[in-house]
Amino acid sequence: xxxxxxxxxxxxxxxxxxxxxxxxxxxxxxxxxxxxxxxxxxxxxxxxxxxxxxxxxxxxxxxxxxxxxxxxxxxxxxxxxxxxxxxxxxxxxxxxxxxxxxxxxxxxxxxxxxxxxxxxxxxxxxxxxxxxxxxxxxxxxxxxxxxxxxxxxxxxxxxxxxxxxxxxxxxxxxxxxxxxxxxxxxxxxxxxxxxxxxxxxxxxxxxxxxxxxxxxxxxxxxxxxxxxxxxxxxxxxxxxxxxxxxxxxxxxxxxxxxxxxxxxxxxxxxxxxxxxxxxxxxxxxxxx
Amino acid sequence: xxxxxxxxxxxxxxxxxxxxxxxxxxxxxxxxxxxxxxxxxxxxxxxxxxxxxxxxxxxxxxxxxxxxxxxxxxxxxxxxxxxxxxxxxxxxxxxxxxxxxxxxxxxxxxxxxxxxxxxxxxxxxxxxxxxxxxxxxxxxxxxxxxxxxxxxxxxxxxxxxxxxxxxxxxxxxxxxxxxxxxxxxxxxxxxxxxxxxxxxxx
Numbered sequence: 001x002x003x004x005x006x007x008x009x010x011x012x013x014x015x016x017x018x019x020x021x022x023x024x025x026x027x028x029x030x031x032x033x034x035x036x037x038x039x040x041x042x043x044x045x046x047x048x049x050x051x052x053x054x055x056x057x058x059x060x061x062x063x064x065x066x067x068x069x070x071x072x073x074x075x076x077x078x079x080x081x082x083x084x085x086x087x088x089x090x091x092x093x094x095x096x097x098x099x100x101x102x103x104x105x106x107x108x109x110x111x112x113x114x115x116x117x118x119x120x121x122x123x124x125x126x127x128x129x130x131x132x133x134x135x136x137x138x139x140x141x142x143x144x145x146x147x148x149x150x151x152x153x154x155x156x157x158x159x160x161x162x163x164x165x166x167x168x169x170x171x172x173x174x175x176x177x178x179x180x181x182x183x184x185x186x187x188x189x190x191x192x193x194x195x196x197x198x199x200x201x202x203x204x205x206x207x208x209x210x211x212x213x214x215x216x217x218x219x220x221x222x223x224x225x226x227x228x229x230x231x232x233x234x235x236x237x238x239x240x241x242x243x244x245x246x247x248x249x250x251x252x253x254x255x256x257x258x259x260x261x262x263x264x265x266x267x268x269x270x271x272x273x274x275x276x277x278x279x280x281x282x283x284x285x286x287x288x
Numbered sequence: 289x290x291x292x293x294x295x296x297x298x299x300x301x302x303x304x305x306x307x308x309x310x311x312x313x314x315x316x317x318x319x320x321x322x323x324x325x326x327x328x329x330x331x332x333x334x335x336x337x338x339x340x341x342x343x344x345x346x347x348x349x350x351x352x353x354x355x356x357x358x359x360x361x362x363x364x365x366x367x368x369x370x371x372x373x374x375x376x377x378x379x380x381x382x383x384x385x386x387x388x389x390x391x392x393x394x395x396x397x398x399x400x401x402x403x404x405x406x407x408x409x410x411x412x413x414x415x416x417x418x419x420x421x422x423x424x425x426x427x428x429x430x431x432x433x434x435x436x437x438x439x440x441x442x443x444x445x446x447x448x449x450x451x452x453x454x455x456x457x458x459x460x461x462x463x464x465x466x467x468x469x470x471x472x473x474x475x476x477x478x479x480x481x482x483x484x485x486x487x488x489x490x
Contacts, residue, residue, distance in 0.1 A: 212430050217430070245437065285434075287438040
């Protein structure tokens with residue numbers, strides 16, 4: 001360490017510690033020196049923060065995600081390899097014999113060899129026709145629903161292969177802004193209960209959801225500007241975000257709490273609704 | 289404040305500063321304020337206070353005896369998913385065991401309308417795997433559950449339960465010999481009791 005730096009540090013220490021060296025000697029003799037008085041290096045003003053709980057309500061994907069090109073090509077390659085390296089099955093052997101018999105029958109009926117003379121009651125061709133008829137009766141549902149085509153942000157049927165998050169449009173201080181359902185902390189409740197009430201009070205009690213765990217998954221600290229700090233006497237507010245799984249039920253925005261609108265948004269579309277800092281906070285615990 | 293010290297470098301700064309500080313004090317103050325490392329087992333002290341590591345660490349609760357039961361009809365998918373969750377638990381440093389449960393077979397028959405003639409006969413096997421935790425930190429468990437829910441493949445259900453001993457009975461195959469011997473013993477004892485009763489009657 002250079003001497004200038006040590007000097008700077010040494011010069012800083014007495015300024016930080018409000019006791020003089022003689023006090024320190026006295027204190028060490030008493031052996032009652034607690035670490036808290038040494039740690040009073042921070043500002044004398046205590047920092048007060050407003051607390052709030054928010055709920056990250058997630059509808060998990062309903063259908064399997066689409067395979068990437070690499071996955072698709074690898075799967076086809078492996079399938080082809082498996083077919084080429086495998087032996088013929090019973091079904092394939094009988095089918096082959098049938099084809100041989102039909103070809104020979106076209107030439108001459110009596111010259112058919114012995115092993116091909118036993119004609120089964122139901123030929124493989126007939127079976128295949130039955131099976132393809134049965135398959136035609138079943139049509140799988142579309143991967144893209146109506147909500148996808150009409151881009152209805154309020155429905156949970158959009159984007160079935162991705163997860164959706166609930167965002168609420170609220171009016172705070174005269175401005176409209178999109179955020180997760182939030183509620184200020186009330187003493188007497190645990191933070192998780194505050195987050196759950198944030199959802200039920202803003203979106204109606206018909207919503208079925210499940211929060212996992214009592215610890216929040218993320219947090220956001222917002223510092224107030226000078227005016228607001230003087231007004232509310234708080235340094236800012238801290239929001240603790242809990243993750244929850246959506247299990248069903250409608251979202252009824254509560255107009256009394258100035259909730260104007262709601263939207264179910266995929267995590268990749270979050271950036272369009274939320275600012276940069278909020279999406280960074282959420283990206284820390286989102287699993288895509 | 290004169291010089292801005294980075295929090296991460298605070299410990300180092302304090303240590304070197306304490307050495308420099310020491311040099312500038314009189315011998316009496318030196319002995320009283322800063323004590324050099326005397327024995328290897330005790331760390332250096334500053335201002336007469338030594339605090340061991342790990343005192344101010346937050347204490348999180350632990351969940352004990354948790355079973356995550358995964359069911360599925362497709363063995364390949366279930367097995368590869370349980371292997372994946374095992375690798376997740378090792379990277380997260382969790383104490384997890386994967387327990388295999390023997391499959392339960394069920395046969396399903398479809399009938400023709402208004403008759404007992406069987407149209408189709410399916411025999412299905414429902415495979416099961418259990419992810420068992422003896423103890424796990426609450427905070428890590430939420431994250432583990434998150435990973436599990438988001439990566440759950442098609443065709444696998446999962447259930448969170450606390451571990452119970454009665455369900456373990458299904459895992460073990462009863463030994464026929466032992467059961468038959470026990471049955472013989474019971475019947476022999478019964479005969480003995482009846483003989484004694486007949487003797488008493490006479």
